[in-house]
Structures are given as structure tokens and as C-alpha cells.
Amino acid sequence: MSTSTAAPPSAPPATGARVAFVGAGPGDPGLLTVRAREYLACADTIVVDDPEIADRLAGLLREDVHVVQTGAVGGPRRSPAARAKLLVREARALRSSDTLVVRVMVGDPGAFTTLSQEALACRGAGVPFEVVPGVSVAWSVPAYAGVPLTSGAGEVHVIDAADNRTDWATSVGEDVTVVLLGAPDALRKALGGLRRAGRDPQTPVCVTEGGTTVSQQTSVTVLDEVESALESHTFGQGVVVVGRAVELREELSWFETKPLFGWNVLVPRTKDQATEMTRRIASHGATSKVVPTISVEPPRTPQQMDRAIRGLVTGRYEWVGFTSVNAVKAVREKFVEIGLDARAFAGLKIAAVGGVTADALRQWGIEPDLIPTTEQSARGLLVDWPEYDDVLDPINRVFLPRADIATDTLVAGLLEMGWEVDDVTAYRTVRAAPPPAPVRDAIKGGVFDAVCFTSSSTVRNLVGIAGKPHPGTVVACIGPATAKTAEEHGLRVDVIASEPNSTVLVDALARHAAELALTARAAGEPVRPSQRRTTGRRGAARARA
Numbered sequence: 124m125s126t127s128t129a130a131p132p133s134a135p136p137a138t139g140a141r142v143a144f145v146g147a148g149p150g151d152p153g154l155l156t157v158r159a160r161e162y163l164a165c166a167d168t169i170v171v172d173d174p175e176i177a178d179r180l181a182g183l184l185r186e187d188v189h190v191v192q193t194g195a196v197g198g199p200r201r202s203p204a205a206r207a208k209l210l211v212r213e214a215r216a217l218r219s220s221d222t223l224v225v226r227v228m229v230g231d232p233g234a235f236t237t238l239s240q241e242a243l244a245c246r247g248a249g250v251p252f253e254v255v256p257g258v259s260v261a262w263s264v265p266a267y268a269g270v271p272l273t274s275g276a277g278e279v280h281v282i283d284a285a286d287n288r289t290d291w292a293t294s295v296g297e298d299v300t301v302v303l304l305g306a307p308d309a310l311r312k313a314l315g316g317l318r319r320a321g322r323d324p325q326t327p328v329c330v331t332e333g334g335t336t337v338s339q340q341t342s343v344t345v346l347d348e349v350e351s352a353l354e355s356h357t358f359g360q361g362v363v364v365v366g367r368a369v370e371l372r373e374e375l376s377w378f379e380t381k382p383l384f385g386w387n388v389l390v391p392r393t394k395d396q397a398t399e400m401t402r403r404i405a406s407h408g409a410t411s412k413v414v415p416t417i418s419v420e421p422p423r424t425p426q427q428m429d430r431a432i433r434g435l436v437t438g439r440y441e442w443v444g445f446t447s448v449n450a451v452k453a454v455r456e457k458f459v460e461i462g463l464d465a466r467a468f469a470g471l472k473i474a475a476v477g478g479v480t481a482d483a484l485r486q487w488g489i490e491p492d493l494i495p496t497t498e499q500s501a502r503g504l505l506v507d508w509p510e511y512d513d514v515l516d517p518i519n520r521v522f523l524p525r526a527d528i529a530t531d532t533l534v535a536g537l538l539e540m541g542w543e544v545d546d547v548t549a550y551r552t553v554r555a556a557p558p559p560a561p562v563r564d565a566i567k568g569g570v571f572d573a574v575c576f577t578s579s580s581t582v583r584n585l586v587g588i589a590g591k592p593h594p595g596t597v598v599a600c601i602g603p604a605t606a607k608t609a610e611e612h613g614l615r616v617d618v619i620a621s622e623p624n625s626t627v628l629v630d631a632l633a634r635h636a637a638e639l640a641l642t643a644r645a646a647g648e649p650v651r652p653s654q655r656r657t658t659g660r661r662g663a664a665r666a667r668a
Contacts, residue, residue, distance in 0.1 A: 140167065140217035142210065142224045142245050144232040146257015147176060149267075151335035152183070154258045162255060166225040168213050176227055203237040207244035214250045230260035235283050235304060261302050264334030264362040268341045269376035274368045276300040284309035284363075291320035300366035310363050311350050317365065318346055327369035332361045337410045339379060343372060381408030382637040385651060389566065389574040389592070391416040391585040393555075396448060399479070400575065403629040407636075412571070414562060415555040416584035419449050422527065422548045431522055431547045432457055436467050440545070441518040444474040445491075446501065446533065450524045451483040453549035465489050476504055478624065499623050500602075501533040511541030524549035528580070552580065557588040569593030572652045573636075575628055577601045579608035586612050595652050597639075599632040601625065 143162045148154035155163075160183055163169070168189040171177050177190045191213055193206045201209065214224045232238045232254055245252045261281045265272055272279050277298035282289055284305030294301050294317060303313050310330075318324060324347035331341045344352045346365060378384070386409035390397050397413045404411045422428060432454075434440060445451050458464060465488045475481040475491040477499030484491055495503030511519050520543045523533065527548045534546050557563065565571060567590045574592050576582050582605060585592075591613060592598065599618035600606040606616045618635045620628040640650045649655045 139215035139248075139250055140213075140219065140222040140224045142214050142226060142250055142252040143255055144226045144228060144238055144242065144252065145255040146231045147180065147227045147229055148258040149230055149260040149263045149335040150179070150333070151267075152179060154263060154335060155183075156255065156257060158255050159257060162223065162225050163227075165223060167217055167222045168224045170210055170213060170224060170226045172227075172229070176229070180227070203240040206237060207241040210241050211244050211248045211250055214245070215248070220251075228257070230263075231257045234259055234261065234281075260334065260362060261304060264331050265302065265329075265364050265368075267335045267339060267378045268329055268331045268362075268364070269372040269374075269378070270329055270364050270368050271371060271375065272300050272302065272364070272366075272368055274371060276366055276368060282313065284313040289313070289316070291316045291322075295321040297323065297326075297367070300364065300368050303363040303365070304360065306360055307353050310361060311353050314346065314349050314353075314363065314365070322346055322365070326365055327367065328363060328365050329369045329372055330361060330363050334362055335378075337385060337405070337408055341372070341376075341379060343369060378408065382633040382640070383573075384408030386410070386572040386636065387412065387570065387653065388632075389414060389571040389596075391574065391581040392577055393417060393419065400577075400625040400629060403626050404575075407629065407633040409572075412562070414558050414566075414585065414589065416581050416588065417552045418555045419452075420551045420553060421453075422551055427547050428453075428457060428524070428549055431524070431545055432461060432463070434545070435471070435522060436463070438470075438518070440471060440520050440522045441516055442472045442474060442521040442542075443468070444476075444504070444521055444523045444533070445480050445484065446476040446504075446523070446525055446529065448480055448483045449526065449552075450549050451480060451487065454524050455487055457549075474504060474508065476500065501530065501536070504533060505536035505540075508537065508540065513541075519543050520545060523547065527551045554584050554587060563589045566590060566592055569595050569653055571596050573597035573599060573632055575599045575601075575625075575632065576605050576609060577625060577628070579605050581605075582608045582612055582614070595655070597632070597635065597652055599628055599635070601628045 145159045145162050146156070147159070163180060163183045164185070166184065166188055168191060169177065169184065170191045170193060172193050174192055191209070193201050193209060210224070210226055217224065226241065228236045228238065233256065238254070242252055262272065275298070279300045279302065280294045281302045284303045301317065303310055305313065324345065326346045327343065328346050328349045329341055329343045330349065330353060331339060333339045342352055383404065388404050388409050388411045390400055390411050390413045392400070392413060393415050401411045401413065435443065458467065468489055472492045473484065473489055474493040475484055477495065481491045481494050493507060495507055497503045497506055519541065521537055523544055523546050525546065525548065534544050537544050571592065574596055576599065578601065594615065597617045598609055598614050600609055600616055601620050602623045603619060606619050609616050618631050620631050643650045
């Protein structure tokens with residue numbers, strides 16, 4: 124017996140950009156593979172089927188990326204052949220082989236997509252391509268719904284609900300788990316075919332829409348009743364699981380039972396400062412909306428900052444105290460402007476007001492000498508700051524780059540301890556422009572379930588530019604001072620973080636939400652505050668009583 128390997132057919136010479144077919148996963152951007160993120164980050168053009176996909180991936184793309192949608196303008200989605208032609212045209216338009224077109228496909232490109240037609244078109248046109256597999260919708264969505272597909276199953280059949288050639292008789296066995304993908308009408312038709320083929324009408328069924336996202340909704344029923352249950356669903360594409368594995372959902376549901384699942388949380392903060400908070404909010408199952416309340420701008424007269432930086436280099440200071448991430452950013456930008464780097468801090472002692480500011484310094488290659496061990500604030504910093512000793516300290520001066528509205532607590536305390544202080548305005552904080560009218564209406568109308576205030580200024584500025592949050596909205600504050608400001612503005616404070624840290628604040632909100640959920644379920648009320656909002660402050664107070 125002999126074997127031979129056939130040589131692959133020759134293709135036309137390569138022209139235009141490279142094409143990468145990238146699996147976008149089921150919906151949660153956290154399920155993108157490392158390779159997918161790398162390709163998205165360097166893509167010159169991305170081709171998507173739906174604009175929602177581009178919106179979901181926006182934070183991973185270059186600002187100048189060209190986004191192409193396969194849906195015809197004002198009409199239905201193009202046919203597979205038309206999509207293939209569009210992809211080839213976009214690749215050829217870039218001309219250079221150093222450029223990249225990323226064809227984004229939901230889930231895994233190799234499953235229930237038009238990969239074969241589009242890849243063959245690329246090959247025929249001499250456009251080089253590669254495939255980046257993604258997390259499959261068929262496996263990930265049931266996992267997020269708490270349904271392990273192979274539990275008690277001899278076979279798992281993954282079926283496109285719109286495929287009219289399916290032989291349902293092969294999927295009627297009790298030990299077969301069936302996974303159906305498709306739109307509601309196609310799912311109803313497929314489930315009817317499965318039932319008529321002889322599948323037990325009492326077989327458990329779960330229907331999931333918005334899988335792996337914070338809008339995920341899962342309902343459980345039986346095969347005999349699922350068609351009527353689907354009538355209430357209006358989603359574009361869904362995932363249905365038929366089989367005994369569905370019985371485990373009540374015990375294994377982990378995603379939809381997160382404390383903030385489905386909540387919409389308002390974060391009044393600048394976007395560059397809200398990243399860690401929004402990630403933490405998402406980890407508890409909620410969406411977040413960042414509304415900038417302040418704008419950080421350079422000082423009106425930069426001469427004071429310029430003199431302080433020169434003094435830092437020439438040995439004028441013993442300590443440099445950073446009281447915010449913005450202060451670190453302002454000094455770092457001034458260093459770049461002058462042509463300095465972190466080596467200019469050699470021999471200086473560095474203080475950071477808290478962990479977030481310390482992390483910003485570490486990203487610059489600077490390890491702080493002093494971080495408060497108690498309260499992360501100016502008062503906490505003073506507790507640990509050493510008094511000036513004219514024997515041990517060769518220099519008695521401290522450089523404090525701060526905001527123009529910073530309080531005098533730290534300066535006064537350092538002066539009392541014998542230090543001379545250069546309190547320098549490194550940046551100005553001004554009130555941001557009001558958000559769009561729909562956002563203002565949402566804030567006042569109770570669309571948001573909670574709001575997280577990280578400083579007194581965020582309270583004052585949000586109320587100033589957008590109005591007071593609805594009385595039914597849960598108010599969470601990062602500390603007592605912020606809570607006091609909120610109360611002075613007529614807000615009821617529900618949550619105060621045990622320490623001034625955004626992560627601690629979000630975790631405290633999550634615990635509060637879990638307590639609210641227990642009470643609401645016991646009373647048969649909606650869990651989310653926005654779903655049980657009342658009109659007027661008096662009504663809200665009665666609802667909370």
C-alpha cells in the first residue's frame with residue numbers, strides 16, 4: 124500500500140492586504156483570544172456583519188481604523204457571495220502587503236459562518252489569509268447559563284435551526300443534548316420538528332438570549348411548552364438547549380446570579396480615571412456609563428511648575444508628594460516636554476496618597492517610599508510622614524504638585540512638622556460640559572440603578588451639569604466626606620466604602636445589591652431599583668421604608 128500527498132493547487136500571486144478571519148466570541152469581549160486582540164489592535168480595516176459588533180470592540184481598535192459593514196445600506200444583509208466580493212475589494216484597496224483587514228465573525232469562524240465562501244474568494248483573488256479561531260457560541264452561552272452540555276449526555280448535537288435538511292429523528296434519544304442556534308421563528312420551527320420526531324415533550328429546555336453579556340436572559344421550560352414561551356422573545360439570535368443537562372441550571376447558574384447582574388451603574392468621573400472601576404462593575408455583572416464631570420486642564424501660568432521641576436533636578440527638595448493620579452500625569456507630561464525621565468527622581472523621597480496613585484508611579488518606574496498605612500487621604504499621609512529633623516534631613520523642602528482646588532490639610536500639617544512646602548498648581552479641574560439631553564433625562568428619570576461618587580467634586584459637578592439622580596437610584600460614596608456632600612445636595616446615601624478605594628466602593632455596592640435582592644424576592648418585587656422606581660421623592664421614601 125502506498126500513499127501520496129497531492130500538491131495544493133497554485134493560487135494567483137498575492138496582492139493587497141492580508142486578511143485575518145477572527146472569531147469575536149459570543150458577546151463578552153473578555154472571551155476574545157489573545158491572538159484576536161492582537162489582530163484587532165493592528166487592523167487597518169475591520170469588516171463586520173453588524174454595527175453592534177464594532178461598538179463592542181471599539182476599545183480594542185485603533186482610532187483611525189476603517190469599519191466596513193456587510194449589511195447593505197438601508198437594506199438586508201448581503202448574500203455570502205456579495206460579502207466575499209466586498210472583503211476582497213477591501214483587501215485590494217489597501218494594496219500594501221503590510222496592511223491588515225480583519226474579518227470579524229461571531230463565535231468561531233469555522234462554525235455556522237460564511238468562512239468557506241469568503242476564504243475561497245480570497246484565495247481565488249490572490250489575497251493571503253489566515254484564521255484565528257474563537258470561542259464558540261454553542262458551547263459558551265450554555266456554560267454562562269449554567270448548563271453543562273455533556274452532563275448525562277451520550278451525544279451533543281449542535282444544529283443550525285434554519286437548516287431545513289435536519290433529520291430530527293437522530294436527536295430524539297433521551298441521552299442526546301441538542302443545541303439549537305438561530306432566530307425565534309427558526310427556533311420555533313426546529314423545536315416543533317424535534318417534538319414531532321418523537322422527543323419526549325417533558326424534556327427540559329432552556330432559551331438564552333444576549334448570551335455572555337450583561338443583558339443575558341435565560342428561561343427554562345419543557346419541550347411541549349417552549350414554542351409559546353418563545354413568543355415573548357424578540358431577540359435576533361438565541362441559543363436553545365434541549366436535554367437533561369438543563370436540570371442543573373438551578374444549581375449551576377453563576378452568571379445571572381451575580382449581585383449586580385443587569386444593573387446599570389452611573390460613574391461620574393473622567394474616562395481615563397474610570398477604567399478600573401468600570402472593570403470591577405462588569406465583574407459583578409453590571410453595565411456602566413461614564414459621565415465626565417470634570418475636565419483636567421494645564422495651569423493658566425506654567426512658570427510655577429517649570430521652576431519646581433528645575434528645583435527638583437537641582438536638589439531643592441527632599442520629598443515629592445503625589446496626592447492624585449492626575450498629579451503624576453501632570454508631572455510626567457512636563458518631564459516629557461522638558462526632556463527628562465524618571466531618573467530625575469534619583470535621591471528624592473517619594474510619597475503617594477494611596478494605592479492607585481502608587482500604581483501610577485510604578486507604571487513610570489518609580490517605587491514610592493511612603494504610602495499611608497491607615498486612611499488613604501491627606502490626613503492618612505500626615506500620620507506616616509516623618510517630622511523634619513535638621514540632623515538627619517539635609518534638605519527641608521517638599522514639592523507638592525496638586526490641583527488648583529486642593530485643600531490645605533496636607534500643607535498645614537507638613538508646616539507644623541517643620542517642613543517647608545512648595546504647593547504648586549500642576550493642573551486645574553474645571554466642570555465638564557453637560558452630557559447630552561438623553562443622558563440627563565436618564566439620570567433624573569431613574570434609568571440608572573446606582574451611582575458611584577468618588578469625590579465631593581463629582582457630586583457637586585454631576586448635580587450641576589445633569590441634575591440630581593432619581594430618588595430611587597442607589598447612591599454609593601467612596602467615603603464620609605463624599606457622603607456628607609451628597610446629603611447636603613439632598614441625596615439619600617445607601618452605601619459608604621470602608622476605605623477610599625474605587626474597588627472597595629464597587630464591592631460594597633455589590634453587597635448592598637445582594638441584600639436588596641433578597642428583600643425584593645421575598646416581597647415579590649423586581650430586583651433592580653430602576654424596575655421598581657416610583658414617582659417623586661416621597662414615594663421613593665415610602666418604597667424604601
